[in-house]
Amino acid sequence: MPCSCGLYAWSIPAVGPNKFREIGKTNFTRIVPMPNTHKWSIAHDHTLVSIPLKKDNHSPELGSFTDEFYNEHAQKLKEVKHVFSKLGEDAMExxxxxxxxxxxxxxHHFEEEIEAVLQKQYMKSSxxxxxxxxxxxxxxxxxxxRQEGYTLPADVLNNFKNKEGKFKQNLRExxxxxxxxxxxxxxSIGEDILEEAENFSSLLLNACLxxxxxxxxxxxxxxxxxxxxKSLARFMTKNFLTDFQGTNGWINALQELAKIDFNMVKSVHQKxxxxxxxxxxxxxxxxELKFARDQPLKWYMWPMxxxxxxxxxxxxxxxxKPISLIYIIDDIFDVGGTLDELTLFTEAVNRWDLSAFKELPExxxxxxxxxxxxxxxxxTKVHKEHKWNPVGxxxxxxxxxxxxxxxxxxxxASGHVPKAEEYLKNGAVSSGVHVVLVHLFFLLGHGITKENVDLVDDxxxxxxxxxxxxxxxxxxxxAKDENQDGHDGSYVECYLKEHRGSSVENARQIVAHMISDMWKxxxxxxxxPNPFSTSFTKGSLNIARMVPLMYSYDDQQCLPGLExxxxxxxxxxxxxxxxQK
Structure with a gap:
């Protein structure tokens, strides 16, 4: 099939192959922890903070940026903003x-400029x-x-359909x-036309390769x-710069600004x-917790x-900090404690009573x-900053x-295999996402009211x-996570137990479809309409975007993409x- 080569060369780099583990015989029996020799390599990862940073003429060491460097950034930012303003009525540009x-x-440097352009485009479309x-x-x-929250209907794509209601075949070029x-x-939020658009475009693009x-x-x-x-822009910047090509006059200025900004933000992250x-x-x-994971830098990648x-x-x-404790408490339940100890631990957390821990291990x-x-x-910090005590x-x-x-x-412990739906309802809570986003809501401090707090809690x-x-x-x-030698089941295993005769591959396809539906x-x-700030909304999206990177283990139970x-x-x-020189 012939294909036009007029490609727009700004691309998203691959995060790495999504390999799925083989699901064996269903087994919900907790097993005895065994020494594990495999860890994701940067999780010996405390050594990372002591690795000497590479130096070049334009990327100084941690905390040593000069006034010249900051002036260069300010100049480039001013230049790009000027170019942006000069585009004027050129909507496409x-x-x-x-x-x-x-x-x-x-x-984040162009919030007002972006909003002004998109508002104008929205009014035009409306x-x-x-x-x-x-x-x-x-x-x-x-x-x-749509990604900025405008409720633009998907039927704007109807202009590219023929009389039979199918996308026009000449679009293949x-x-x-x-x-x-x-x-x-x-x-997509579930519209048929976007389902058709995805199927149509992916079929032709795959055939064109x-x-x-x-x-x-x-x-x-x-x-x-x-x-x-479904990608994390900051994680893709360096790869995107490689394919950032074109004849547009603003490209060079934008490239230089992005490079300087990348180095500045890198310094922030290093600190x-x-x-x-x-x-x-x-x-x-x-x-004290020899069996638990010891990967603070990996955990820090979540907030990044x-x-x-x-x-x-x-x-x-x-x-x-709370993300780290989610992992630690997960390890306590998975491989650390007996069922009696875990029951007492949970009761104490529900009562939030330190005295209830007297009979528990140190x-x-x-x-x-x-x-x-x-x-x-x-x-205490949230109360000081935002006048609301979130401790409850x-x-x-x-x-x-x-x-x-x-x-x-x-x-x-009992060997009970729950129904798939029951497992998933509980598993959504045990994912820890709710704990993370409740903390995020209060740390951001946007729109804290009793009604909104009740909503977040629920x-x-x-x-x-x-x-x-x-x-x-x-x-x-x-693969199983690196230090988790316990067994915490999976939706696939529950599904296979519930649907006798179904294949592993079929179960995986069902799960993949469910993930797609959850994205919608x-x-x-x-x-x-919701009371949450843009930062909170994007934070929720970014967790979903980060998930494949955090769970794409290789055969050595490492995370090469994350590394x-x-x-x-x-x-x-x-x-x-x-x-400047």
Whole structure:
């Protein structure tokens, strides 16, 4: 099949293959922990903070940026803003520049400019409809508007259908348009036309791969595997810069700004990383909990993804603390405690009573004391900053998590296999997403009212859909987590037990379809009127985007994709052209 080679060469890099583990015989019996020789390599990972940072003429060491460097950044930012303003009424050029800015992860510098352009485009579409004949332009406008919360109807794509209601076959020649259409389809909230758009564009783009040169094929393949809406822009910046090409006059200035900004933000993350490492070491939990994971830098990658805005440094550091404890408490339930101990632990957390831990092992006492300290510290900070004491909400979230962990522990201890639906309902809570997002809500401090707090406490759809995506993706993971030698079941195993005769492959396909449906539900929650801030909404989306990276284990039970991104974001420099000299 012939294919046009007019490709738009801004692409999303691959995160890595999604390999799914083989599911063996159903077994919900807790097994005795055995020494595990495999860990993700950076999780010997405390050594990472002591690795000497590479130096070059334009990327100074941690904390040593000069006034010249900051002046260079300010000058480049001013230059790009000027170019942006000069685009004026050129709608297509403005939208392409917005797309590039967002993909480069520097959109926090252009919030007002982006909003002004999108507001104008939304008014145009609302009043006049979208009569443009260019598929790429229509698809790009739809995606940019919808991902920023505008309720643009999907029927703007009807102009590209024939009388029979099918997408026109001459679109097969428009590779750039098909890529845009596929990207737009990822914003679906369940509309039939976007389902058709995804199927139509993916079929033609896949068929086109063999007719493209190596670079063009890589661009198309990456778009199919990692569309922008389901990717983390900051994690993709360096790869995107490689394919950031074109004749637009603003590209060079934007590239240079992105490189300088990348190095500046990297310095922020390095400082945060050092603080987290010191905090974790000072806690001393690893001395008492030999069986538990010891990966503070890996855990810090979650907040890096969830709230990438460099201005939210304190929030990232504070959010890492409850995330760390989710992993530790998970390990206590999975491989650390007996069922009697876990029951007492859960009861104590529900009552939030330190005296109830007198009969428990020392490591459980230490864990709860740490949980209590962190909860009180965060509550004090939130109260000081936002005049609301969240301690009740935070304790309630932790109690719900431990209750869900205990339900699973009882299943495994008794050998009981729950129904798939029962497992998933409990598993969404035991994912820990609710705990993370409750903390995020208060740390951000946007719109804290009694009504909104009650809503967050009650596991709303924007949280439960994200949690379900994580749980299902985790259950499709390619291997058990590195230090989790216990067995915590999976949706696939429950499904196979419930549906005798069904194959593993069929069960996986069902789970993949469920994940797709959960993404549509999450999209709908983000588009529907809700009291949550943009930062909170995007935080929920970013958790779902981060999930594949956190659960794509290789055959050695390591996370090579995550390791690669960690090195890229925290250690490697981006050289840029210094125009101040």
């Amino acid at each position: 403005s939208m392409m520049m917005i797309d590039a800015i967002q993909r480069l992860g520097i959109d 009043i006049h409809g979208d009569c443009d004949e260019d598929l790429y332009e229509v698809a790009l406008r739809f995606r940019l508007l 428009d590779i750039r348009g098909l890529m845009g259409l596929y990207e737009a389809s990822q914003l 063999q007719h493209l040169d190596r670079h063009q094929a890589a661009v198309v393949k990456n778009t199919l595997e990692h569309p922008h809406h 945060e990383m050092l603080q987290i490492s010191k905090w974790w070491k000072d806690l001393g939990l690893t001395e 993804a969830i709230i990438p805005d460099p201005r939210l440094s304190e929030q990232r550091i504070e959010l890492t 490591y459980m006492k230490m864990c709860f004391k740490t949980l209590d300290d962190i909860t009180n510290e965060i509550s 909400s935070l304790r309630k979230a932790w109690a719900s998590l431990c209750n869900a962990f205990l339900v699973e522990a009882k299943w495994f 596991f709303p759809g924007i949280i439960s859909s994200t949690a379900t995506i994580l749980r299902l993706w985790d259950d499709l993971g390619s 539900r999450l999209n709908k929650e983000c588009l529907s 690669e991104h960690m090195k890229s974001l925290l250690l490697e420099n981006l050289p840029y052209r210094n125009t």
